[in-house]
Amino acid sequence: MGAGWGLSVPLAKIAVSTGHQPLGLIFWQLVVIVALLGTINALRGKTLKLGREYWRLYLMIALCGAVLPDIFFYLAAMRLPGGIMSIVLASVPIFSLPIALALGNERFAWRRLIGLSFGLLGIVLLIGPDASLPDRAMAAFVPIALLAPALYATEGNLVAKWGTQGLDPIQTILGASLLGMVITAPLAAASGQWVNPLSSFGAPELALAASAALHGIVYAVYVWLVGRAGSVFAAQSSYLVTGFGVLWSMLLLSERYALLVWLALAIMMVGTAMVQPRARNQPVAPHPAIGDHADGA
Template sequence: MNQRHFFAILLLLGSGWGLTIPLTKVAVSEGYEPLGLIFWQMAIGAVALGLFRVIRRKPVGMPRGKLWFFLMVALLGTVLPNTFSYRAAAHLPAGVMAVCISLVPIFAFPIALALRTDRFDWLRLGGLAAGLAGVVLLVGPDSLPEAGMALWIPIALVAPLCYGLEGNIVAKVGMQDLGPGHVLFGASVLGAIIALPLAIGSGQFIDPRTEWNAPEFAILGAAVIHVAVYTGYVWLVSQAGAVFASQVAYVVTGMGVIWSMLLLSERYSGWVWASLLLILVGMFIVQPRRKDVLAS
């Protein structure tokens, strides 16, 4: 398989991941609460990944000594970030959510310095400054359709903060002799177990026996797409390398904005586009270039 095929697959994966952003907006459009959404996302993911691994004769066990690792990935990779993302998505345009999610490398760099998994670099500090400048533009009074929406930007930024922290912890402690698919499966199982009693106890559980409309199909679609593109991403890492595959982040951001414009008829001010440009520049500069600092 040549380079053009790898780029085509990269675009396909990024387009699929980007599609989950407006689907999230649709899922919360009729009042569904975060914990109910998180449970079904994790449960659908666990079932799909479990079946996939059984068919491929991959291990599905969850060793007791590795439970802390599965739990960390579940909490920092889904439960905590999605709790805040779903809350913010009900109030912010989906394209703006895509811009916020793209800040993962911007958060990851200072966390890496704090955990001593990376070294200080003045150029990458400039990338960090560019990303933060993009955030400042995003919360400006003329950036969003309503000035009050700016209050939800900090809520949306909790998700990339969690992802940046998760990636750095994985980079520091390693994969614990587990494959990425095994980790995602275990995290999905634990995440569903955690989210179910919380969703029921808080009254946020979503009964699937309800009448199915756009939000219900959006929940199912986003969960299935996530499993499919993650599996494809792991394959791409194995075939083309982690550095090449990491470029999917740019495609996810761009396609998240484009899908939101096409499916939700969203339109953005020039300040939002300027913010997106600054953040993408910051991502490019801050992004690590060595395979050994890229967590799967």
Template sequence: MIWNTLRFLFPWFLILGMGVAWGLSFSLAKVAVNHGTAPLTLTVWQSIIAGILLLVLMFLRKIRLPFSKNLLWLCLVIAICGFIIPGVSLYYAAPHVQAGVLSITVTLVPILTYAISIPFGFEKPEFKRILGLVFGTLAILLIVIPENSLPEPEAVPWILLSCLGSAFYSLEGIVIATKMPEKLNPIGVACIGNFLAVIFLLPLLYGSGQQMSLNWPPDTAGLAIFGISFISAIAYTLYIYVIKITGPLFASQSAYVVTLAGVFWGMAIFEEEHSVWVWASLLSMMAGLALVTPRRKSAELSSSVGLGLENKNSS
């Protein structure tokens, strides 16, 4: 009885932990860019440091990955949809948007994940959960539409840019759930994904004229980059793991924890103050979380998404 309860709660603890950590990354991103770090430089160093941390972890745990074209393709999707586009979008938007507001854009992850999952048959349409997605959408609209919702109305395009990263996170979650073999270690996949991201980003970095070098010993920006990289390595690996054991929709609900944590991290670090529209948005997201949360049975069934697709393809 107790063991079954712990098994049920375990994914929730993982979501809570990585959500709080990921929520901090928005404030750290603002710290880094506000202290002069260019967006592409930040994205490259995040992937380099996170990749090295994961490589060390692979060595300590003696993790080996069977090389194949499918593995390379999967890691390529993770590099583009999980690191490059979300990272670059976030870091370009960070100087223009409050950290708390920036974190709210991740509510698009469960919205789009659920929307994509239904036509593919991974999830069934349910009125309660669709209503939850409506509340999530409303949360974004409450920030973007009212004229006095933001300190600077010019931030709206940058918020939409950040939403682009959330859209690719959703696509990535579906790919991981349907194409990632059950026995494939998520630490190794995330490690390769980070290094592939570096390979793609370096030509863009030098072509843009942005500097690669960082100060040593690390200054404030450098410490923020190390913090973001550590969070990326640990939290992202947990994210892939949760997708594997529960399915993409359940894992994507970490976005709500990220949002709540991101708002309060921004208040704690930058003393951010928010309009009534932002607080209404936050309440709307919490309502959405309560409504869109899969039932226990649904959460257990969603863990077989990848197997189900393989069976369909083989028939």
């Protein structure tokens, strides 16, 4: 999962290299995901659930796990190096813990609070006055990039809290991706961000297709992991995402990083390590539906 998600970072950089805008890219990314997961779902003999409780789930995942974070991700990818984007993704558990505590998904511990402090320190090293980004102006895009992991953390915690209404990960991501297509298509057309990948199918379009396929499979695994082990534990995958993202960016984009960037990475990893998952790996309950309250709650 970490290797696949990490590879999507430099692929995103390649996808935006010719000026493709976020909404158009997101729409076609969702098209690839729907085609891939729809085929897998059909081969398994599964159906797409269309009840009201499922649409609330699909909407939450479409917005918090795909459309909104990908907008911020692509906007930041236009300006930031792939390695920096990968380091930013390490902040998923940093955001996940306070949300988990607020929702009652996890228990407070001082060790975790210290871990959050390390995570914040790593972010400061990336955007502070002495940051070693290739261009000082890039620092302004780090907060934009951070909105993506914050939304991923929100989505993971909501799934951990309310479950997936009995749907498996493939069904869940398929439904959310279909709804995401409905949301992004008119927005892309109205905002002038529409992308026609068939007009000139080259490296950016190929990178988009590969990234989308990886994203669909890896994201389904992530939702499954949230359900099995909790949102904070699932967010630990950011270790591997970050490590592989940096390595893939160095290999595919020939990126090299200053000492402060490596220091920020190390501190972020320490912070992530200290944000420990809950001790018991219990599946999340499929009911009640998102936004409802359990009896006696």
